[in-house]
Each structure stands twice: as C-alpha cells, then as structure tokens.
C-alpha cells in the first residue's frame with residue numbers, strides 16, 4: 522500500500538502557526554487526515570475565556586502554553602501522530618528552522634505575524650532550489666466571515682500584496698484623529714495613540730489593565746463631548762484598543778477544514794488545490810467566492826524594487842511621514858526614513874537620533890530631497906525595508 526499518498530503524508534512535515542481557535546481545529550484536522558509530523562508554534566498561554574471554543578484545552582490547563590497543551594492532547598487522542606510544540610514567537614526562529622517544513626499553515630489573528638511569515642517565506646525562495654519554496658496556507662476569521670488562501674511564495678500574490686483588503690475601519694488617519702474626529706473610535710484612538718504617550722511618557726499601555734482602559738475611556742469621552750460625538754463606551758474602548766474580533770467556533774471550523782483540505786491536496790497532489798483565495802461570507806446568508814488574487818506590481822515583498830512617491834517641493838518633510846502612515850497597503854505606524862545621500866532623515870528611535878533628526882520635519886521637501894532620490898523606510902511593523910523613489914509634483 523505504498524502509494525504516493527501515504528508516502529507524502531508520512532514524509533511531509535507541516536508547521537501550524539497559532540494554536541488558538543483556528544489552530545486547534547487545524548491541528549486536529551491534520552492529525553485526522555493522516556499527517557504524522559506536525560509542528561506548532563504559539564506564543565500564548567491558555568486563558569479561561571478560550572475554553573468555549575478552543576476545545577483542546579480544559580480548565581486545568583489555564584495558564585499553560587497553548588502549543589504544548591494542544592500537542593499533548595492531539596498525540597494522546599490520535600496514536601501515531603507526532604506533534605512538536607514551540608512556545609514562543611515565530612520571529613524567534615530563523616530560516617533554517619522554516620526550511621525543514623514542506624508546508625506552513627497559519628491560523629492567526631495577527632496581521633503583523635502574517636506579514637512576517639509571508640515575507641520570510643518569500644525571502645527564502647532560492648530559484649536554484651525548488652525545496653526552498655514553501656507553500657503557505659493562510660486562514661482567518663472575523664465573526665461569521667472568513668477566508669482561506671494558498672500562497673506560493675514568489676509565484677502567487679503574497680500576504681503583503683493584499684494588505685489593502687484589510688478592514689479599512691481599523692486604520693484611522695492620524696490627522697483625523699488629531700484634528701477632525703467624527704467617530705467615537707477616533708476619540709478612543711486619540712486617547713490611546715496621542716494622549717497616553719503625551720501624558721504618561723514611557724509608561725506602557727497595558728490593554729488588559731482595566732485601570733488603563735478606564736483612563737482612556739475618560740479622556741475619549743471628554744474629547745467626544747467637545748466634538749459632539751456620541752457612543753464612547755467602556756466596551757467600545759476596549760474593543761478599539763485591543764482590536765477585538767468576535768470569534769465564532771463554527772466559522773473557525775469551516776475555515777480550518779478548508780485550510781486542511783488544501784494542505785492535504787498539496788501534500789498528496791491528489792486533486793488541484795485552491796487558486797488562490799476563498800472568501801466565506803456567513804454574515805449575510807451564506808456565500809463563498811473564490812478568485813485568483815493577483816500579485817501587486819508595487820508589492821514591497823514580492824514585487825518591484827522601489828515605489829514611486831510624489832511629493833511637493835513646498836511640503837514640510839513631516840507631511841511625507843503623515844502620508845506614509847495613511848497608505849492602506851503599507852500599514853506603517855511609526856516610519857523612520859533615511860537616504861544614502863543624507864543619512865538619517867528622521868528616526869523614531871533611539872531618543873538622541875530622534876532629537877537630532879527632528880528639525881528635518883519642519884524643513885521643505887524641495888531643500889531636503891532630490892528628484893529620483895531613494896529613501897529607505899523602516900518601521901517596527903514592517904517585516905522588510907521599503908524603498909521610495911522621490912518624484913516632485
């Protein structure tokens with residue numbers, strides 16, 4: 522019975538990223554589909570609020586790492602399956618680690634982590650070595666909605682290519698927050714993004730601390746009143762700050778099943794796999810839609826080298842930073858900029874460099890920059906370096 526199927530299922534080593542609502546389902550489905558060598562990474566410990574849907578965990582497991590507990594449960598339940606857990610961040614591991622897998626499946630709720638793994642797998646591709654191409658299956662859910670996609674790094678569109686498909690409400694332009702709030706969310710963002718650092722200095726905002734949320738609520742309510750905005754509540758404040766997405770167990774089950782089927786098809790080549798994006802919409806009746814998400818030419822991860830950026834000679838340099846933060850497909854929060862000709866133009870950190878480059882913010886683009894000059898942009902949330910090619914209006 523040594524078919525291609527059993528060979529591939531025995532040989533293939535799969536990595537699951539995330540052992541939460543989606544991850545628990547994915548690991549279980551993989552084990553029940555015949556995958557025998559499964560690895561799982563998760564940086565979280567089990568919280569009592571997870572128990573309603575993350576069914577590999579029980580009350581006695583609260584406080585334990587999710588990855589370890591999930592691995593033990595599945596190994597006990599499905600004999601012959603080896604699940605190797607890692608309790609930590611995906612960023613702790615290097616390319617050698619990722620190179621050992623045939624397939625990576627993400628069941629994450631974090632955009633930053635998805636961007637990181639997608640960019641890492643794209644960078645790992647060596648055209649001389651077909652083994653270096655690791656298919657990435659990415660699942661995600663949001664309430665009754667979800668999506669599953671297959672990314673063949675450098676061949677199909679990558680995660681970064683589709684950043685503009687992210688829910689737009691979650692990113693508010695900083696100038697709207699600072700100057701012209703219209704929504705209760707704007708007031709809450711103002712309190713957390715601008716007022717907290719201004720009044721609290723280096724003290725870190727703890728999103729799980731009720732006192733911190735109450736502090737933000739109070740400030741946001743004052744600001745809302747000044748601008749005649751209604752609807753700032755404690756739960757909305759918590760929701761905006763923590764970016765809470767409602768989790769529904771059955772949506773996770775649907776998306777995890779879709780991801781696992783694609784993994785099975787890729788591992789066994791038994792049937793064609795998803796090309797390349799499936800959307801599941803359960804919030805307005807039931808609707809699924811599959812399409813080929815195309816590569817974005819300007820994608821900083823898998824596309825061209827530099828991105829054209831048009832500025833006015835009479836703009837203050839500060840405006841370049843503001844514009845960068847508002848580009849939906851970049852999702853930059855605190856950009857630092859430099860160029861080969863001028864060195865650091867503006868750095869967010871360390872404090873001495875921030876202070877010494879701060880005067881540039883007031884300078885005019887016409888005197889600070891040159892036509893065709895290439896600027897390097899770095900940001901904590903960017904898993905790569907972005908290059909901007911300056912064009913004057």
Ligand SMILES: [Zn+2]
Nearest residue numbers: 679682820823
């Ligand atoms: Zn891309």
